[in-house]
Amino acid sequence: MEAVGAAGGLLAALALLAFGLYCCYVKYIHAKHDHIPGAPRESFLFGHLPILWRMVRKQEFIHDLFLQWAEKYGPVVRVNAFHRVSVMILSPEGVKEFLMSPQYPKDRLVYGRMFNIFGERFLGNGLVTVCNHEHWHKQRKIMDPAFSRTYLMGLMETFNEKAEELMEKLEEKADGKKEFSMLTMMNRVTMDIIAKVAFGLELNALSDDQTPFPRAVTVVLEGMTKKHIPLMQYMPGKQKLVKEVKESVRLLRRVGKECIDQRREAMQNGKEATLDILTQILKGDALEETRDDESILDNFITFFVAGHETTANQLSFTVMALGQHPEILERVQAEVDEVLGAKRDIDYEDLGKFTYLSQVLKESLRLYPPVPGTVRWMEKEHIINGIRIPANTTLVFSTYIMGRMERYFKDPLTFNPDRFSKDAPKPYYCYFPFSLGPRSCIGQVFAQMEAKVVMAKLLQRFEFQLVPGQSFKLLDAVTFRPLDGVMCKLKPRSLARGCQA
Numbered sequence: 001m002e003a004v005g006a007a008g009g010l011l012a013a014l015a016l017l018a019f020g021l022y023c024c025y026v027k028y029i030h031a032k033h034d035h036i037p038g039a040p041r042e043s044f045l046f047g048h049l050p051i052l053w054r055m056v057r058k059q060e061f062i063h064d065l066f067l068q069w070a071e072k073y074g075p076v077v078r079v080n081a082f083h084r085v086s087v088m089i090l091s092p093e094g095v096k097e098f099l100m101s102p103q104y105p106k107d108r109l110v111y112g113r114m115f116n117i118f119g120e121r122f123l124g125n126g127l128v129t130v131c132n133h134e135h136w137h138k139q140r141k142i143m144d145p146a147f148s149r150t151y152l153m154g155l156m157e158t159f160n161e162k163a164e165e166l167m168e169k170l171e172e173k174a175d176g177k178k179e180f181s182m183l184t185m186m187n188r189v190t191m192d193i194i195a196k197v198a199f200g201l202e203l204n205a206l207s208d209d210q211t212p213f214p215r216a217v218t219v220v221l222e223g224m225t226k227k228h229i230p231l232m233q234y235m236p237g238k239q240k241l242v243k244e245v246k247e248s249v250r251l252l253r254r255v256g257k258e259c260i261d262q263r264r265e266a267m268q269n270g271k272e273a274t275l276d277i278l279t280q281i282l283k284g285d286a287l288e289e290t291r292d293d294e295s296i297l298d299n300f301i302t303f304f305v306a307g308h309e310t311t312a313n314q315l316s317f318t319v320m321a322l323g324q325h326p327e328i329l330e331r332v333q334a335e336v337d338e339v340l341g342a343k344r345d346i347d348y349e350d351l352g353k354f355t356y357l358s359q360v361l362k363e364s365l366r367l368y369p370p371v372p373g374t375v376r377w378m379e380k381e382h383i384i385n386g387i388r389i390p391a392n393t394t395l396v397f398s399t400y401i402m403g404r405m406e407r408y409f410k411d412p413l414t415f416n417p418d419r420f421s422k423d424a425p426k427p428y429y430c431y432f433p434f435s436l437g438p439r440s441c442i443g444q445v446f447a448q449m450e451a452k453v454v455m456a457k458l459l460q461r462f463e464f465q466l467v468p469g470q471s472f473k474l475l476d477a478v479t480f481r482p483l484d485g486v487m488c489k490l491k492p493r494s495l496a497r498g499c500q501a
């Protein structure tokens with residue numbers, strides 16, 4: 001008995017010693033970073049976390065607090081959490097220095113969190129999450145041809161076809177009374193598009209309400225947002241969600257596997273492969289010494305998720321902004337009428353004529369970027385904006401915050417597409433909704449072609465009205481999306497004009 005007591009005492013003493021040493025380490029980290037401006041810490045150990053936890057509990061948008069900190073303490077701002085310090089870099093000099101150079105890899109701790117969810121492999125080492133520069137560069141070089149101008153021009157037919165299917169679905173709703181979520185509809189169309197053009201899959205998310213894919217993606221992203229809650233995986237009340245998340249990840253990977261097997265078989269049978277994203281993923285694998293189906297699936301999931309969610313969010317935010325600004329809506333609608341008239345199929349050449357629509361889409365990305373920013377790891381000490389940042393620090397970049405800062409954009413909260421007119425000054429290194437430099441979005445041109453086709457058809461055919469009473473807040477769900485889903489009512493345009501007459 002005495003021995004047990006002694007062992008217990010020893011363990012307690014060791015635990016106390018370990019805790020004491022850890023506190024000394026935290027103190028040392030504070031001393032090393034406290035010259036960097038930042039809001040007062042609320043807790044020695046937890047740093048700024050209690051403030052953020054409180055906001056998350058109240059369902060407040062923490063990026064708006066970061067914006068306040070940026071205005072008050074910026075442009076270089078420290079955030080503490082235990083022994084970790086992240087530094088937000090909110091100056092054009094900093095953005096240019098760190099994002100344009102291949103020297104600063106993505107932060108493993110941040111991107112590694114997306115490797116799996118609740119033990120199920122999710123994005124793994126796909127193109128978005130891979131941190132090792134060589135590994136990334138090899139993948140990116142192989143994927144680039146699937147995003148070349150000539151290849152993208154060939155996608156116009158699918159963009160038109162799927163956008164037309166969306167218009168048919170919207171026509172069914174367009175009685176001026178039915179209320180529906182524009183986000184849901186945009187998610188379905190962009191999902192059908194990416195499945196078809198990237199993998200040759202007809203998902204029919206638009207026509208088939210029962211297809212499990214849209215739900216699976218929503219559930220997985222919900223899992224991603226919630227998984228940082230400590231021990232969530234083991235909480236009795238959360239088992240249903242955890243199970244559903246795991247099943248959804250398995251579903252996505254299973255379909256990916258079937259799709260890959262079919263394509264390989266077709267290629268082995270001498271069928272000429274289309275130059276799509278899947279072909280490029282398989283080519284990349286063929287160059288590897290050992291076949292690794294898990295890595296192929298990482299990219300299947302990466303392109304499937306990154307290739308539709310973001311565009312759907314951009315499109316629905318744009319509808320939200322236009323619904324709030326009738327004069328801008330009228331102007332963009334007039335442009336679409338002028339370029340298209342009653343024409344159904346939009347040509348590649350037409351896209352260049354949508355000057356104002358393009359400005360509207362850019363302005364939407366400034367105020368409502370679907371991806372708020374990016375994170376880098378800095379291995380060596382660096383001085384930026386006169387502030388010394390110690391080695392081995394996580395650097396955070398946010399186009400959401402910079403896009404809303406008075407010092408970079410006059411009257412920043414006003415939705416004003418003229419900021420992006422030909423003669424306006426260019427927002428260098430303070431606006432980067434597709435990130436910048438080597439790790440910038442491979443799908444930027446793809447996404448903006450697709451967005452223009454969908455928006456132009458929508459504006460050509462319908463008058464839309466936002467359902468009153470909804471909030472126009474943002475939700476941080478890995479990507480930023482409209483919290484209330486942009487609830488709309490539609491009328492066909494001829495009918496709407498008839499009503500006005």
Ligand code: HEM
Nearest residue numbers: 127128306307310311314371374433434435439441443447
């Ligand atoms: C409005 C739509 C889109 C937005 C706002 C967007 C934004 C971004 C951003 C900010 C990044 C950098 C992420 C980071 O640093 O962690 C990124 C990377 C990426 N995006 Fe997009 N994206 C969009 C559409 C697309 C589409 C349509 C595709 C594919 C067809 C795509 C595929 C990718 C991939 C593969 C990467 C990783 C690139 C690399 O590291 O080499 N994205 N995107």
